[in-house]
Amino acid sequence: MLRNRIAQAMGGMGKRLKGVEVTAGHVTRSYGDFKALDDVSVRIEKGEFFSLLGPSGCGKTTLLRIIAGFDSPDSGTVLFDGKDVLPFPPEKRQSNTVFQTYALFPHLTVYENIAFPLRLKHVDKQEIDRKVREYVHLVQLDEHIDKKPNMLSGGQKQRVAIARALINEPSVLLLDEPLSALDAKLRQNLLIELDELHDKVGITFIYVTHDQSEALSVSDRIAVMNHGKVLQIGTPYEIYEAPATEFVAKFIGETNLYPCTVTSCERYNDEYMMTIDVPSLGRAIYVTDEEPMEIGRGLNFTVRPEKITITIEPPSKQKAGINTFHGIVEEPVYSGFQSKFYVQLDDVGTVVKVFKQHTNFMDDGPEIEWKDLVYVSWSADDGYLVKVIDE
Amino acid sequence: MSIKDGRRSSERRERRLGVSYAAPMGVWFTVFFIAPLVIIILYSFLKRGLYGGVEWEFSLTAYGQMFNPNFGKVLLRTIWISVVATAFCILLAIPTGYAMARSKHQTLLLFLIIIPFWTNSLIRIYAWISILSTEGFFNEILKSLGIIDEGLHLIYNHGSVILVLIYMYLPFAILPLFTTIDKFDFSLLDAARDLGATKFGAIRLVMLPNIRSGLLTAIVFTFIPIFGAYTVPLLVGGKDSTMIGNIIVDQVSKTRNWPLASAFSMILTLVSTVGVIWMMMSSRKEQAQKKNVTNQQKTEQNILDHHTTGGEA
Numbered sequence: 001m002l003r004n005r006i007a008q009a010m011g012g013m014g015k016r017l018k019g020v021e022v023t024a025g026h027v028t029r030s031y032g033d034f035k036a037l038d039d040v041s042v043r044i045e046k047g048e049f050f051s052l053l054g055p056s057g058c059g060k061t062t063l064l065r066i067i068a069g070f071d072s073p074d075s076g077t078v079l080f081d082g083k084d085v086l087p088f089p090p091e092k093r094q095s096n097t098v099f100q101t102y103a104l105f106p107h108l109t110v111y112e113n114i115a116f117p118l119r120l121k122h123v124d125k126q127e128i129d130r131k132v133r134e135y136v137h138l139v140q141l142d143e144h145i146d147k148k149p150n151m152l153s154g155g156q157k158q159r160v161a162i163a164r165a166l167i168n169e170p171s172v173l174l175l176d177e178p179l180s181a182l183d184a185k186l187r188q189n190l191l192i193e194l195d196e197l198h199d200k201v202g203i204t205f206i207y208v209t210h211d212q213s214e215a216l217s218v219s220d221r222i223a224v225m226n227h228g229k230v231l232q233i234g235t236p237y238e239i240y241e242a243p244a245t246e247f248v249a250k251f252i253g254e255t256n257l258y259p260c261t262v263t264s265c266e267r268y269n270d271e272y273m274m275t276i277d278v279p280s281l282g283r284a285i286y287v288t289d290e291e292p293m294e295i296g297r298g299l300n301f302t303v304r305p306e307k308i309t310i311t312i313e314p315p316s317k318q319k320a321g322i323n324t325f326h327g328i329v330e331e332p333v334y335s336g337f338q339s340k341f342y343v344q345l346d347d348v349g350t351v352v353k354v355f356k357q358h359t360n361f362m363d364d365g366p367e368i369e370w371k372d373l374v375y376v377s378w379s380a381d382d383g384y385l386v387k388v389i390d391e
Numbered sequence: 392m393s394i395k396d397g398r399r400s401s402e403r404r405e406r407r408l409g410v411s412y413a414a415p416m417g418v419w420f421t422v423f424f425i426a427p428l429v430i431i432i433l434y435s436f437l438k439r440g441l442y443g444g445v446e447w448e449f450s451l452t453a454y455g456q457m458f459n460p461n462f463g464k465v466l467l468r469t470i471w472i473s474v475v476a477t478a479f480c481i482l483l484a485i486p487t488g489y490a491m492a493r494s495k496h497q498t499l500l501l502f503l504i505i506i507p508f509w510t511n512s513l514i515r516i517y518a519w520i521s522i523l524s525t526e527g528f529f530n531e532i533l534k535s536l537g538i539i540d541e542g543l544h545l546i547y548n549h550g551s552v553i554l555v556l557i558y559m560y561l562p563f564a565i566l567p568l569f570t571t572i573d574k575f576d577f578s579l580l581d582a583a584r585d586l587g588a589t590k591f592g593a594i595r596l597v598m599l600p601n602i603r604s605g606l607l608t609a610i611v612f613t614f615i616p617i618f619g620a621y622t623v624p625l626l627v628g629g630k631d632s633t634m635i636g637n638i639i640v641d642q643v644s645k646t647r648n649w650p651l652a653s654a655f656s657m658i659l660t661l662v663s664t665v666g667v668i669w670m671m672m673s674s675r676k677e678q679a680q681k682k683n684v685t686n687q688q689k690t691e692q693n694i695l696d697h698h699t700t701g702g703e704a
Binding site (some may be wrong): 068069070089095097099100101104105106107116117121164168 | 578582583597
């Protein structure tokens with residue numbers, strides 16, 4: 001497989017490039033009335049695989065273009081290892097970009113595309129040839145070296161774009177949704193290759209995507225953005241398990257999210273056990289959190305569908321802090337490794353999403369079907385209180 | 392069998408209908424384009440009549456007469472004026488087409504380029520005369536600004552011919568260039584700069600090779616009419632700014648040497664034919680390249696197979 005080849009090639013070449021720390025400080029950029037970036041600050045560590053994640057129009061690409069030098073901020077700073085790079089045009093920065101549409105030069109062959117940056121630097125002809133062949137081999141395109149881009153498949157084009165961006169030995173590789181034009185299967189494979197490549201070359205990767213599963217699976221850290229603002233910066237685990245805002249909770253994965261009010265709060269071991277009133281669920285429920293909340297405070301309660309248990313029999317009540325509801329299965333969706341159930345609760349009529357993982361035949365329990373009456377339950381530990389409510 | 396026959400006969404009928412659809416166009420071209428062309432070719436090989444017209448006798452005299460040093464001078468002048476005017480047209484049209492393609496007001500700009508065509512070309516040339524002449528608009532402004540005391544001689548020379556030719560034919564360069572630049576993927580310029588090219592380098596190394604077809608069309612569309620121009624040199628040119636077009640007019644109406652006029656117009660036909668063939672050949676080359684794209688789907692499938700069956704070794 002390609003990643004082994006990359007591991008070998010990079011190892012053989014002794015290629016361990018130097019990454020830089022990239023800092024954006026209070027970056028603001030407007031287009032007319034539209035604020036594409038609103039006081040954005042991020043610090044991306046040396047050699048980190050950092051993702052900018054958000055829906056289209058959230059400002060992630062604008063931020064990437066500002067870091068690359070294609071756009072300038074109205075105010076704010078961009079530093080590479082503490083050095084201001086804003087006065088420099090893109091060709092003078094230690095960053096290279098892999099573009100969403102690959103941006104391969106259609107009039108040049110694979111070889112000439114990859115040689116392009118070296119020829120601009122007037123590198124010795126033999127040295128160009130040696131290096132280009134090395135990188136072509138690296139991305140496994142040896143037999144396509146003399147082809148024009150329009151004869152390559154999407155995945156091959158993407159590899160040419162990566163080889164071309166790396167041949168300059170940049171300190172930061174900027175990736176602008178590089179996989180979005182590929183089909184799902186290919187995307188998954190290239191994602192793994194990209195991750196492997198990052199481990200080998202060791203430079204800073206800044207990866208722009210709107211696909212939360214891509215970001216979760218490869219990033220060291222993620223910045224979730226919306227409406228030109230960074231809402232949360234954290235590891236994939238933090239972002240998924242402890243979303244800082246209502247938007248982050250809804251955007252990353254699927255979730256059940258309801259407004260709630262804190263009614264009681266007491267210390268419980270090293271955590272706080274709270275009861276919260278959730279109007280959509282019709283009654284108060286238990287939830288734990290690391291920090292205490294003041295009584296009467298309005299928050300959002302969220303629980304991930306895969307953390308809810310669905311049973312036909314009522315769950316045994318041995319443990320404290322289990323929240324149980326009764327309802328009817330309105331829509332079962334079978335999707336292979338798991339089933340999704342949309343359960344309408346009695347009385348309140350609220351629909352709760354529940355994902356049930358299929359394991360082996362013996363442990364899977366009785367099959368749950370449409371219109372079955374079921375119990376849904378979750379532990380207080382699996383609920384989470386989202387502190388910021390979006391306006 | 393019967394179904395097959397039925398299909399075949401309907402195909403045949405389709406083909407017959409195709410011919411009849413194309414007939415009006417064919418007749419039009421034969422009567423108004425091919426027939427006159429044949430007549431001109433024929434005339435160029437005939438003997439001149441005494442008072443215009445021709446005598447039906449084969450002769451190469453007309454072509455012999457062309458090798459006159461005076462005509463040679465005109466031919467050379469026509470070539471260099473055409474080359475210079477075309478070059479200026481292209482140099483002006485590339486940035487204009489670029490700016491139009493990147494503008495939000497494309498329709499308005501296109502409209503502005505087309506507006507001058509609403510006025511007859513003769514009137515537009517006369518407008519230039521009133522601008523450039525010694526007591527013209529431009530000189531009057533310079534005088535009132537106190538820069539000059541006496542009107543400059545801006546007209547009736549090669550310069551004024553080139554200037555007005557550029558003015559007349561610039562739109563023919565802008566339109567094809569705008570169309571190709573509009574289709575150009577501007578992210579390629581970003582990519583080039585990202586990889587180390589300067590702003591100008593990116594345009595030279597990446598944009599120009601990719602708008603080749605538009606450049607070619609623009610060159611052919613401006614060079615051919617400029618090469619055959621006769622009103623512009625006639626109205627704003629000096630005594631020694633005549634071009635081939637003027638010779639033809641003179642030979643038809645004054646000297647009444649129709650075979651010679653026909654022979655000269657053969658040069659124009661030759662130049663346009665070469666231009667058109669050049670254009671066709673390079674567009675065919677481009678088409679051949681695009682044909683390979685269909686192979687892409689096959690490759691894509693191969694890759695997919697490779698990844699799914701090859702597994703995550």
